[in-house]
Amino acid sequence: MTMNYILQQLVNGLALGSIYALLAIGLTMVYGILRLINFAHGDLMMLGAYVSSIFISATVVPILFAVMIPTLLMAVMGLIVERTAYKPLRGAPEVAMLITSLGVSRLIQNSTVLALSPQPRAFSLPGDLTKTMNVGGIRFTQLDVLTFALVIVLMVLLTLYINRSKTGMAMRASSENLQAARLIGINVNWAIGAAFVLGSALAGTAGFLWASRYGIIDPFMGFLPGVKAFVAAVIGGIGSIRGAVVGGVLLGVAEIGFVGFLPPEFSGYRDAFVFTLLLIVLLVRPNGLFGASEVERA
Amino acid sequence: MKSIITRKNVVLLGGLVLLVILLGVADATLNNYYLRILQLIGIYIVLTASLNLTNGFTGDFSLGHAAFMAIGGYTSALLTMPLAARALQLAELPVWFQEFVSPFPLATVFGGILAAIIALPVGLVVLRLRGHYLAVATLGLLIIVKSIASNWEPVTRGARGLSGLNAETNLWWAFGWAVITIFVVWRMVHSPFGRSMIAVRDDSVAAASRGVHVFRIRLVAFIMSAFFGGVGGALLAHQLTAITPPTFSFDLTFLIVIMLVIGGSGSVTGSVIGAIIMTILPVILRDLERRFDLPGVSQIIIAAALIAFMIFRRQGLMGHRELHPSTWFMKKPATPASVDAPQQ
Amino acid sequence: MLEIRNLFVAYGKIVAVSKLSLTVNEGEIVTVVGSNGAGKTTTLRTVSGMLKPQSGEISFKGRSIVGLSPEAIVTRGISHSPEGRMVFGRLTITENLKLGAYNRKDAAGVKIDMERMFEMFPVLEQRKSQRAGTLSGGEQQMLAIARSLMSRPTLLLLDEPSLGLAPLLVEQIFDVVVELRNEGATILLVEQNANEALRISDRAYVLETGTVTVEGPSIELINNPQLRAAYLGLD
Numbered sequence: 064m065t066m067n068y069i070l071q072q073l074v075n076g077l078a079l080g081s082i083y084a085l086l087a088i089g090l091t092m093v094y095g096i097l098r099l100i101n102f103a104h105g106d107l108m109m110l111g112a113y114v115s116s117i118f119i120s121a122t123v124v125p126i127l128f129a130v131m132i133p134t135l136l137m138a139v140m141g142l143i144v145e146r147t148a149y150k151p152l153r154g155a156p157e158v159a160m161l162i163t164s165l166g167v168s169r170l171i172q173n174s175t176v177l178a179l180s181p182q183p184r185a186f187s188l189p190g191d192l193t194k195t196m197n198v199g200g201i202r203f204t205q206l207d208v209l210t211f212a213l214v215i216v217l218m219v220l221l222t223l224y225i226n227r228s229k230t231g232m233a234m235r236a237s238s239e240n241l242q243a244a245r246l247i248g249i250n251v252n253w254a255i256g257a258a259f260v261l262g263s264a265l266a267g268t269a270g271f272l273w274a275s276r277y278g279i280i281d282p283f284m285g286f287l288p289g290v291k292a293f294v295a296a297v298i299g300g301i302g303s304i305r306g307a308v309v310g311g312v313l314l315g316v317a318e319i320g321f322v323g324f325l326p327p328e329f330s331g332y333r334d335a336f337v338f339t340l341l342l343i344v345l346l347v348r349p350n351g352l353f354g355a356s357e358v359e360r361a
Numbered sequence: 362m363k364s365i366i367t368r369k370n371v372v373l374l375g376g377l378v379l380l381v382i383l384l385g386v387a388d389a390t391l392n393n394y395y396l397r398i399l400q401l402i403g404i405y406i407v408l409t410a411s412l413n414l415t416n417g418f419t420g421d422f423s424l425g426h427a428a429f430m431a432i433g434g435y436t437s438a439l440l441t442m443p444l445a446a447r448a449l450q451l452a453e454l455p456v457w458f459q460e461f462v463s464p465f466p467l468a469t470v471f472g473g474i475l476a477a478i479i480a481l482p483v484g485l486v487v488l489r490l491r492g493h494y495l496a497v498a499t500l501g502l503l504i505i506v507k508s509i510a511s512n513w514e515p516v517t518r519g520a521r522g523l524s525g526l527n528a529e530t531n532l533w534w535a536f537g538w539a540v541i542t543i544f545v546v547w548r549m550v551h552s553p554f555g556r557s558m559i560a561v562r563d564d565s566v567a568a569a570s571r572g573v574h575v576f577r578i579r580l581v582a583f584i585m586s587a588f589f590g591g592v593g594g595a596l597l598a599h600q601l602t603a604i605t606p607p608t609f610s611f612d613l614t615f616l617i618v619i620m621l622v623i624g625g626s627g628s629v630t631g632s633v634i635g636a637i638i639m640t641i642l643p644v645i646l647r648d649l650e651r652r653f654d655l656p657g658v659s660q661i662i663i664a665a666a667l668i669a670f671m672i673f674r675r676q677g678l679m680g681h682r683e684l685h686p687s688t689w690f691m692k693k694p695a696t697p698a699s700v701d702a703p704q705q
Numbered sequence: 706m707l708e709i710r711n712l713f714v715a716y717g718k719i720v721a722v723s724k725l726s727l728t729v730n731e732g733e734i735v736t737v738v739g740s741n742g743a744g745k746t747t748t749l750r751t752v753s754g755m756l757k758p759q760s761g762e763i764s765f766k767g768r769s770i771v772g773l774s775p776e777a778i779v780t781r782g783i784s785h786s787p788e789g790r791m792v793f794g795r796l797t798i799t800e801n802l803k804l805g806a807y808n809r810k811d812a813a814g815v816k817i818d819m820e821r822m823f824e825m826f827p828v829l830e831q832r833k834s835q836r837a838g839t840l841s842g843g844e845q846q847m848l849a850i851a852r853s854l855m856s857r858p859t860l861l862l863l864d865e866p867s868l869g870l871a872p873l874l875v876e877q878i879f880d881v882v883v884e885l886r887n888e889g890a891t892i893l894l895v896e897q898n899a900n901e902a903l904r905i906s907d908r909a910y911v912l913e914t915g916t917v918t919v920e921g922p923s924i925e926l927i928n929n930p931q932l933r934a935a936y937l938g939l940d
Contacts, residue, residue, distance in 0.1 A: 100493050151672045157492055158422050162622055163671040165615060169664035176657030229807070236793045236804050243791035246753060248779030248808045248856060286611075293497060328512075335508035338501030342486060345494055 067200040072323040073316065078207050078276065080315020081214040085269040086292030087299065087307035088221065089141075089262020094293075095238035095302035096255055099160045103144060103167040105289020107263050110171065111137045111270025112280045113179070116186050126189065130213070133267040141263020142256055150252070168286060175282035183281035186274040206275050213272070217265060218308060225304060230257050238302055287334070294341040300354025309352060314340070377540070384532050396532065397600065398644055403535025404596045405636040407542045409620040410629060411589030414582045416618070417626030418550055420562030421488065421579055424614050425499030426590050428506040431609035432479055433472030433591025434598035435510060438523045440468035441599065446525030453515035465529040469538070469595040476591025477584045484583040488576065491565075503614060510606040522605030523598075530600040538596060542589050547629050549585065558582055562627075616643075619667055625677030630684040635677065639663075706731045706891055707752070707783075707860055712761035714744075714751050714915075721747040722915040725761070729860065734882065734892045736923060738899040739912030745895040746788055748912075749862045752893075753785035754778040765860070780808050784858030788865045788895075790849040794838025798829050801837050801848055805855030815855070822851040825881070843874035850881060861885065863894045867901070879905055903927045 086108060093101050111133035118129035148167050152160050188206065195202045225231035230253070237244040237254040245251055273288065274280045292311065299310025318337055322330045344351065387399060408426060415421040440463040442451070447459050463471070487498040510517045517523065549555050557578050560568035569575045598604045616639065624635020646659030670677065707729040714722040722744040729735045737745050750756045752763055754775040763771050770778055784805075793801050802822060806815040823830035826847045832840065837848055846866055853861060863882065867875040875898065883905050886892060896902035903909055903923040911919040911932065919932065926932055 094493075098493070100497065148668055148672075155671070155675060158420075158496075159671050159675050161422065161493060161496055162618065163668050165618070166664045166667040166671065169615070169660055170668070173657035173660035173664065177655060177661060181656055229803075232796065232800055232804055233807065235796055235800075239793045239795055240791055242755070243787060243793065244804075245775045246755060246785050246787055246791070247805055247852060248776040249804065250774075250776050290497070290500065294501075297494070297497070331512035332508050335505040338498075338504050341501055342498055345490055345498060346486065349490075349494070 068323075070201050072319055074201060074203065074207060075323070076316030076319035077312060078210050078315070079319055080295075080312035081210050082269050082272050082276070082311075083288070083292045083295045083315050084308045084311025085214060085217070085265045085272070086289060087296040087311040088218075088304055089258075089265050090289075090293050091296040091299070091301055091304060091307040092234065092238070092258040092262050093255075094296065096234065096241065096251070096258055097149070097160070098157050099149065099164060100293055102161070102164040102286070102289065103171055104262070104266055105285035105287070105292070106168050106171040107137050107140060107144075107266040107285070108270040108273060108288060109175065109280070109282060109285030110140060111267035112186065112274035112284065113175065113270075114267070115271040115274060116184070116280060119186060119188060126192065130268060130271050133270050134264045135267070137267025137270070138260045138264035141259040141266070144263075145256060145259040150255075168289075172282045172286070179282070181282060183279050186278055186280050188275050188278075192275070210272050210276075213268065217268065221261065221265075222304065224261070230254065234258055291334075291337055294337055296351075297341060298344050298351055300351030303351070303353040306351055306353035380536065380540075384536055388532050398640065400530055400532055400535040400596075400600055402637055402640045403532070403539040404530070404593055404600070405617070405620060405640050406539040406633050407535075407589055407596065408593040408617045409624065409632040409636040410539075410542045410546045411586045411593070412617050412621055413626060413629065413632045414546060414549065414558075414586040415579075416621055417628070417632075418555065418558040418562060419579050419582045421583065422492070422496045423499040423583070423586070424496050424611075424618070425487075425502040426586070426617050427609040427611065427614040428499075428503040429476040429480065429587040429590030430594030430597065430613065431503075431506050431510055431606075432476040432587075433469075433594030434604050434609060435517055435523065435594075436475045436591070437465075437468040437472035437595035438526055438598045438604055439516070440471060441465050441529065442523065442526060450518055450523060450525070451516075465527070465534075465599060469534075469592055469599075472595035473588040473591035476594070477588040480584045480587030481580075484580045484587075488579050488583060500611070500614075503609075503611060507606050507609065510609070517606075520605060522603060522608070524603035526599055526602040526604075528599065528602050530596045535596055535600075538589075538592055542592075543629060543633065545585070545589075546632075549582075550629060554578070554581070559627075619663065621677075622667065623670055623677050625679030625681070627681040628677070628679035628683055631677055631679030631682075634679065706766060707893065708762070708764045709748070709752070710762040710764075712748065712751065712763065713759045714747050714756055714761075715759055720915060722751070722758075724916050725912075726917065727910055727920075729891060729893050731859075731891050732886070732889060733908060734886050734894060734906040736899070736902040736906040736909040737893070737895045737912055738897075738902065738909060742914075743912040744915040745912055746864055747915075749785060749864050749893070749895060752778075753783060753862060755785075776808060779856050779858075782857075782859035783862065784853040784856045784860070785862040786849045786853040786864060786866065788868065790842075790845045792837040792840070792845050792848050792852065795836055797835060798833045798837055798840070798848060801852050802829075802855050805852035806857075808856065814857075818855055818857065822854065825884070826851055843870050843877065846870060846874075846878055847881070850878075854885075859891060861890055861892045863892060865895060865897060867896065867898045875901065900927075 086104060090101060090104050093099055114133040114136055115129045118124050118132060144167055148163055149160065152163060192205045192209065195204050225234060233244065233249045233254045234257055236249060237251050241251060244254070291314065295310040295314040296307045298314060299306025299308070314337065317340065318333055321336045322333050388396070391399070408430070412423065412426050415423045442462070444462060451459060483502060487495060487502065490498050511519055550558065557568065557573045560573055561575050561578050565575050594609065601608065620635035620639040621632060623639060624633070625631030643659055643663065646662055650656060650659045709725060709727040712722055712725040725744065725748060737748065739745055747756065751758050754770070754773050754777070758771060762769060765781055765783060770781060793804070802819055806818065809815055828844055829848055829851060837845065840848060850863070850866065866878050866882070870878065879901055882892060882894065894902055894906060903926055906923045908921065909923045909926050910917050911926070919926065
């Protein structure tokens with residue numbers, strides 16, 4: 064096993080991990096405030112991928128549109144989902160919200176089946192994006208570079224927004240103590256809406272990146288990545304954006320490492336590996352790497 | 362000593378006899394298509410009533426029921442597989458196993474027992490979690506079990522699955538097990554143990570302070586639920602006669618959760634009602650879907666109905682209530698009969 | 706200024722407050738005393754819109770506020786400093802104060818008030834860019850009060866401000882309350898430390914199982930021998 068091979072795996076792991084990170088941010092923001100596992104989050108990624116595919120196949124439009132349009136549309140979609148399905152359940156037991164989000168997930172998947180087709184379709188990037196570059200023996204595609212650049216820029220912007228803006232402050236306060244936030248006059252529905260808009264936008268971006276990486280899209284592609292991204296958020300410490308990013312990257316690297324460094328007969332167990340990891344983290348360090356304990360939040 | 366011949370028992374016995382007669386008539390008159398739907402109702406009653414033990418009564422929301430079904434399904438399939446199919450499919454297994462064919466009833470029970478045995482260590486781990494984390498952990502269990510089913514070639518044949526099973530599941534087995542499940546669940550719930558389960562669900566801290574062994578209660582409920590999950594899996598496998606990893610998909614878990622939620626988690630009769638409705642409704646909807654060529658519509662309607670239920674009638678049709686047998690038997694005679702009156 | 710008439714609040718089937726009537730006039734400090742579970746906190750939470758009453762009327766400056774959202778009630782001029790302080794531990798002190806003024810549009814005024822808070826609570830200024838979670842209990846209580854004041858309330862609801870604090874800090878907190886009143890604030894104070902609370906307040910209500918059993922000027926309640934024994938832990 065050469066150093067190059069190891070570095071190569073690391074690049075691949077970071078690329079997958081960046082996508083998990085983008086998804087995990089939305090999940091962690093929403094869970095932080097509402098205590099809701101949004102199972103439909105991955106399905107917004109899927110919708111984003113489909114929207115993106117329209118612009119990918121239209122060669123006259125710059126590739127930028129294939130990233131921006133799904134991002135913006137999913138922001139709107141996230142808000143619609145929140146307001147129609149989740150808002151009526153404020154104050155309901157968490158299980159009711161969980162079941163609802165499973166229902167929303169199904170609704171989105173099957174609406175896509177109805178509107179388009181259950182069949183997978185190809186998602187092929189323009190040639191120059193998939194061209195490989197060789198830097199010191201490690202192969203990169205332009206897509207890898209674009210992925211890293213996009214993820215870093217989005218995270219910096221998001222962090223600035225959460226840390227500096229008034230809404231960001233309200234979101235952090237709501238996440239820490241929803242009761243107190245309401246009591247001092249924060250419109251928590253606004254904060255919740257903001258969390259859905261921002262998180263869903265990132266899921267839209269992730270849709271483009273995921274589809275570009277795997278080259279194929281189908282109506283059910285989003286569910287498992289969404290759940291895995293939740294695993295990433297738990298590993299990082301649910302409620303913490305930094306935790307979501309670190310957890311996402313770690314999970315991506317671990318998953319690729321599992322496939323890349325163990326004998327090939329194990330690679331079928333990669334999903335099992337991810338959830339075993341989750342169980343270990345939940346039992347050993349239930350608050351994750353950066354999570355505040357529930358006591359501290361109270 | 363109270364006499365065995367109470368009014369309640371007479372009603373129950375009458376209901377059972379009626380059920381047997383109705384099943385006999387159905388068996389003699391209906392064609393295969395309808396018989397299979399009826400069998401499915403029985404199987405889903407087993408699955409929903411057993412999932413109710415955890416999700417409804419102790420409040421441990423599990424998404425892993427299909428994992429236990431898979432264990433029961435594969436185990437029983439391996440045990441009953443006819444010799445000819447065995448020689449083709451299980452050549453890599455030891456010789457003694459290739460020559461050992463177990464009768465279906467035994468294989469069903471064994472499938473349930475193995476699911477229960479596996480539920481013990483799994484429960485010791487995942488039941489340290491509650492709420493959302495438990496839901497995701499049990500979903501993880503399902504994914505892990507499916508990974509094993511997809512990759513353990515010598516035993517499960519991976520993606521090809523096991524096929525050539527005899528179609529052993531008939532109305533009698535499906536409803537026999539449904540009656541047993543309802544009976545056991547009902548007895549559990551209406552016992553001191555059941556009151557402890559409900560106390561754990563409503564306020565585990567208070568229950569613990571009153572001396573209830575919270576963890577043990579939850580673990581027993583989890584294991585019992587897994588047993589009947591395994592039995593249900595075995596029944597399903599021997600209805601389909603062929604199983605692959607996708608047979609025990611998340612969709613299946615989700616369907617059972619929907620049955621439970623719509624019937625009313627926390628109500629045994631609710632589970633029965635939920636299972637009946639949610640077996641028949643998808644069949645009708647899928648039929649319409651095919652007729653009008655609108656793929657996905659049945660799932661869309663079911664998902665939308667589920668969301669509407671969560672918003673407008675969170676407790677499901679029954680909530681925590683039970684149907685009283687006298688009205689029960691008058692209105693829905695085709696359902697299993699071990700449902701007695703709500704106590705107290 | 707605040708008029709509560711025949712208030713009835715229940716959590717599911719458990720009645721927390723029934724037939725409760727209470728008045729707070731402008732410029733007063735009114736104390737509510739009573740044992741645990743008597744309905745004190747429930748009353749405050751109902752006034753601030755966190756709970757919806759089953760029946761009864763709450764009016765503020767002559768207008769009903771029943772059914773308004775908590776943020777609308779804050780905007781009307783009622784600010785609630787909750788039991789257990791509930792400062793945002795992972796946010797800085799400055800951020801906590803800014804959030805207290807969340808619904809205000811006058812940036813300049815907010816800035817002036819922030820300075821005022823720092824004058825009133827110098828310890829907060831020294832540590833203004835630290836996380837509130839690093840403050841001591843007494844400091845957190847000061848932050849909680851300061852945060853409530855940042856919305857420029859005309860009525861301040863204070864729930865158990867002295868709870869869990871050392872005697873010296875309790876003194877300080879009560880000094881702050883008196884200072885606020887001297888500046889013209891109106892305060893509805895819920896306290897376990899009835900003795901101290903009665904000393905600084907104008908009028909008082911005694912709550913028992915969700916309803917008012919005794920009311921009157923604080924000075925009379927302090928001198929009422931029965932009450933002294935039953936509620937004030939004095940003899």
